[in-house]
Amino acid sequence: MSKLAMRDVYGEVLVELGKIYPNLVVVDADVSKSTKTIGFAKTFPDRFFDVGIAEANLMGISAGIASTGKIVFTSTFSVFASGRAYDQVRQSIAYPGRNVKIVSTHCGLTAGEDGAMHQSFEDMALMRSIPNMKVIAPCDGVEVKSVLKNIAEIPGPFYVRLARPATPVIFEESYEFKLGRGTVIKEGKEGIIIACGLMTAIALEASDLLSKEGINIGVVSMSSIKPVDTELIKNLSEQYKFIFSCEDHSIIGGLGGAIAEVLPPTNAKLVRLGMEDEFGDTGKFEELLRFYRLDAESIAEKIKSAVKK
Numbered sequence: 001m002s003k004l005a006m007r008d009v010y011g012e013v014l015v016e017l018g019k020i021y022p023n024l025v026v027v028d029a030d031v032s033k034s035t036k037t038i039g040f041a042k043t044f045p046d047r048f049f050d051v052g053i054a055e056a057n058l059m060g061i062s063a064g065i066a067s068t069g070k071i072v073f074t075s076t077f078s079v080f081a082s083g084r085a086y087d088q089v090r091q092s093i094a095y096p097g098r099n100v101k102i103v104s105t106h107c108g109l110t111a112g113e114d115g116a117m118h119q120s121f122e123d124m125a126l127m128r129s130i131p132n133m134k135v136i137a138p139c140d141g142v143e144v145k146s147v148l149k150n151i152a153e154i155p156g157p158f159y160v161r162l163a164r165p166a167t168p169v170i171f172e173e174s175y176e177f178k179l180g181r182g183t184v185i186k187e188g189k190e191g192i193i194i195a196c197g198l199m200t201a202i203a204l205e206a207s208d209l210l211s212k213e214g215i216n217i218g219v220v221s222m223s224s225i226k227p228v229d230t231e232l233i234k235n236l237s238e239q240y241k242f243i244f245s246c247e248d249h250s251i252i253g254g255l256g257g258a259i260a261e262v263l264p265p266t267n268a269k270l271v272r273l274g275m276e277d278e279f280g281d282t283g284k285f286e287e288l289l290r291f292y293r294l295d296a297e298s299i300a301e302k303i304k305s306a307v308k309k
Contacts (some may be wrong), residue, residue, distance in 0.1 A: 001168035001201070002140025007105045010162060011036025013148045014073060018044050018083060021152060024191075025065050027051065027074040029058040035075040035105045055080040055175040057090035059100075066098040071152060077111065078104035078161055082123035093157050094132045099152055102127075103160045107137075107197065108248035108275075109292070110164035112285045119280035125253025127159040128226045134179065135225040137161040137247075137255075139200035140170045143223060146177035152180070161197060165171075165285055170221070182229040187216025191242030194233070196222050196255045199246045201254045202289075203294035217244075217303060228258040237268035242307055243302075246299065248275040271306050273299055 016025050018040055030053045032038040041048035049065075050058045055076055061073040075081075081104040082089070092102045104123065111118040128135050136151075136158065138144045145164065151158045169187065182194065186207060193205040201219045207217045218234070222229060236243060243263070245256035256272035263270055275292060289295040292303070 001170070003035045003166035004143055004169055005166040006138060006144045006162040007034070007036045007164065008147065009104075009141040009144045010103060010105070011039040013145050014040040015043050015154050017060055017148065017253060018047065021071055023069065024062040024071045024073065024152070025049070025060060027065070029055050029076040029080070029256060030051060031076055035103075037075050045192040055085040058087050058130055060092050062100045063088070063092035063096070067098045070099070072100045073103055075098055075105065077118060078107040078120035078123045079111070079118055080118060082126045082159070086126060086210065089127070090130050094130045097132050097156050099155050099157070100137045101158045101160065103162065105162045106164045107161045109280060109288045109294070110198070110285050112283050112288050115282040116279045121250040121275045122253065123174040124161065124225055124249050124255070126255065127162045128258065132161055133157050134227065135159045135161070136223055137197040137225055138177075138180065138223050139195070139197060139221045140167055142169055142171040142173060143177055145174060147223070150177050150179065155249050163198045167198045170201060170204070177223065180224050180227040180229060182220050182222040182224065182232045184218065184220050188240065189216035191244060191303065192218035192220060192236055192240045193244045193246050193303070194220045194222045194236070194255065194259060195246035196225060197248055199248050199294070203246045203293070206303065209296060209300040213304065215304060215307060222255060225255055228262060230262045233259055234264050235264055237264055237266040240268055241271070242271060242301055243268050244271045244273055244306070248294065250275045250277065251252065270304070273302060
């Protein structure tokens, strides 16, 4: 598989959108080189605002600009967008339904070298609980492009969660994201993995490992966390005995929680794969995946253990 960095795609698409929408504005918090909004800043300097290391102000200012009729894309790291600025997101953006697209980067373990305090494992749970807020965790660079073009046309607040490193490309260029819809990438027999974000590629790798042992596990990309695809989850629960949620996020309140909330009372068993109730640690992304048993081999072992019981 070829690889693309989601944030690189974000930076490129922002410039494209800036040419299409003259009322599109971008706001950042002193991390434009990392979030890749710097490309927009250079192309449209009169429509770019850097508020400095002040994430609460980032959200408040974004809300204010949106109140004048602008489409606002605002960016910082996931942990700061969801935690440091939670009050402003809730009160100033979500409550009045401002047209602010919060596109966060360096989510979960991908902020590895920056340490536990920069790793967001509760951001989707926080954002998902806010009324009016829609939450998306794209699985690859191709989907990022489609997501951004899609949400630019939909009024209201969004929270989009992007990874830091280059990740495998799963979808063809023709792929079109649909809010509230999951995508079945691979059919299974013994069970199915519902994954989001960069964990979708890892889930596919785990599925391939299991197939070598005669265990047929399907994979679904569920990038739309809120609204989640209730109809697809219902159908999967009738088709499979095991449903495995897979996310680079706490198993509390994220994708697994979203699935559990709509899972009908069938015989399907939901097994949540993700970060346990704990903080992260410092290290390279791949090392941390192995340490927290979220790499393909560990996920395959967990699934094998569940289906063989």
